[in-house]
Amino acid sequence: MSRVKNNNSKKKNTKKIRNFILVAVILAVSVMASYVYFTTQKWNNVIFPNVKVENVDLTGKTKEEAIKLLRDKYGNPALKSKINIKAENRTYTINFSGLNAQYNIIKTVNEAYAYGKDLNIISKYKLISKPDNKQYNLKFSYNEKPINDTIESMKKEINKGPKEPSIKLDNGKFVVIDGNPGAELDGDKLKKDIMAQLDNKSSGDINIDAPIKTINSKTSTEALKAVDTNIATISSNYSTSSWGRSTNIAVATKSIDGTLLMPGETFSFNEVVGERTKARGYQEAPVIINQKVEPGLGGGICQVSTALYNAVLQANLKTTERVHHTFPSHYAAKGLDATVDWGNIDLKFKNTFDYPVYIQAYTKNKTVYFNIYSNKKLKERTYKITTELYSTVEPTIKYIDDPTLLEGKHEVVKNPHTGYRVKVYRDIYENGKFIKKELVSKDYYVAINGITKRGTKKH
Template structure:
């Protein structure tokens, strides 16, 4: 009997324990189940505690605190004359809040019942960061930089020099330009675009000064005449005189910086009737014919003599096929647009200014530069060391009366000539340099003579 009582008692204890355990398990299960649709305790996103929040609630909280604040943020780019602003909203900047909420919501949901219960009873703090989910569109950055570049980039303005009276100059100062360093600016902007909400982004635009290639300081070195040369065209026709005056005017005021090369054809341009040039005598081969711009070779010759006396280096130059009446042998420079040019280079350390004008049927060229160059002067001298006499061939013409002649090809004496450049320092000859050794070939003449008997 006593044994049965003990058995019944034990059974009752087991039954009570089982019931109690069942009740406890149900409590745990219900407790854990209560977190199936909410975020576990101790879970934060940034500094926002989302414990017990549903996904919808968490999204609303985070969007209000971080999403709305983010699109109000600005990038301010300060340039010399203006501050440019780019809103984060235009960048489509955002956090992937849905992804972060999903991660926060899923945190520890894969654990077992007892582990979940333990985490609910004794939460382990867990913080998720938004910065890793930050994204933006960089295209508006490039677009803004393009706008800035158009407004900021400015070409410098070169200084200019004008002769206000013979030998006296006025200088218009140069102006600096500016250039936006677009590559550095883009790198700077992109590196500072972040999800950090601590104030707007402030950036200094990298704008560089662009110096003019011709400055007032450089042009101020033009203060003294180095050389001058003139030739006379008093025997020229009106058309030839027009061509000479026109070509000379195109050269007047030309400035040549150190290292620059002057091209006669580039400066004077093509000789056309629409530009005012006229038909006038011109040497073509061994004959004097008529052509547009006839007489311009006297301009290039006069300039050549002024330039070489200023110690400017000849780059390209040839003489005429026939001697020129207005200059000594070997001292001429012929030009033919598209075929023959006259070029010289400014090898001086200072800029030069070319004054050119016609006056009383004279072409005058003067070259100006720095006064320090005037201790030396230069001149050209020639030496004819051989002459070649032409022959004259007479051709009978029965269609012309006796005693009548007609020159078909004028005869021209040939010459061999050496040209020297003399250098004087303070008036004393210090150099006598051969610069050209040239030949003007003789031209045999042809004369028709009449044989027809007069009636």
């Protein structure tokens, strides 16, 4: 009987222990659940631990607090900052405010604030109790136009071509005038450098040196010093010319005076002299048009191009383009003339020497003069230009009966001109000794047949 009582007593004690443990567990779970709940609740309206934007720790901050922190560190300084571009002796400044520069602070704070908020309570608790580092970065936005405008403005002020050294003839002696290097802003590199620093989000002003390239002149003063000797001299008289023709010769000649031709460069008469217009001082004078002599603006300048051509031949410069007249000119031997016509016919020659060539051109007492200068070593060779007339073609005259003219009367419609075939040679001498003869050109002045009206009307 006593054994049965003991067994019942033991069962009751075991049950009490189990109940106690169960209650304890339930209580512990409840306490833990409450702790987890209240712990996560505290973070509902603030940013979770170890959440950073850039290098700012926003742990436990409200949205408003986070926004203020970031604005104080990034937003407001950005508005007050400047881009200072140092270029030569000037500094160009671009204000951030003018760029409409700003960080996406509110958007980034919203993202940081939302971190972990959509998780269940246990996951939230884990993020809070054992937080991982969570990093957000601000994005910097700005308007590029003020940068582009500033760079373009800088180019206009900085970019300049080099001033080439030059020479002038002063009382028979050459004076070399030094040039100056030019400058060119590397706008692409400058923009790239500016944007790299802007995107780096560094606080404070951006100070940057403008990348400016030095543009050296193509010609050196040493090269110009090599010009020291006259290698060709030509003159051509126009004393019988009218005022208009004389004026045209003087204007064209002045355009050529002082021309400097560096090794490898080509001279173009039309490019140097320019278009023959009244605005540039040219007058009406006889010119050859359609095999006839008629008045035309700039008439007479072919005597200038012809004189220059003869100087070029004498100097042994390489002629690359030259056309003779329709019929021979009175101011040059056959085969030695050179006609020009704006936009149509040109006189061109190339400097194939190792030295620069300087052309002096002037008029005096109705004579045009050309002097070509280069280096004295070129005088070791001299040149003599000769011509050979090897064929003559006589023109015909066509007569047209005209009943409006009286018998015995004649009216010339078109003057005849004899045709010629001519060869031009250059005799080459070295230190006064004949070396060889070379053919320069073969010209054919086409015979021009005449036309004359003769009267048939009876008296």
